[in-house]
Amino acid sequence: VRDRAYAVLRIPRLGLVVPVAQGIDKRAVLDKGYVGQYPGTAGPGAQGNFALAGHRNTHGEPFRYINRLRAGDELIVDMRGRRYTYVVGKTLGETTERDTGVIAPVPRSVVKPGYGYGEPGAYITLTTCTPEYSSKYRLVVWGTLRS
Known part of the structure; x- marks a missing residue:
């Protein structure tokens, strides 16, 4: 089976290094320990929203501790010899699984509209389940x- 990963996500604060694959299918991607890119979202380094999903518990639980991230922490994406460094800006502690606004090109919660951004830019979004084990x-x- 050829490796599905096309990039690597590094989160220095968490000591995390995890491969990134296309799609958020549980069996094919997330349950194999990958972080998955939401279909139709922007690629690393591009304008828009590079939106990722990862398990909080089990299957390598790559996003178990993303609740510990703080503004200013680095999220580094390595892809084909290029490195893209994003800086954590905002967090939303809890929203519904149907809150599609969080992965929109300009990410803003449709459930809690006070959370998110108002201008176009190059964003990264990390999503996982909460509370733990749920x-x-x-x-x-x-x-x-970071430019």
């Missing part, structure tokens, strides 16, 4: 590309 809600961390 998939009831989503925890969201957003960052912006």
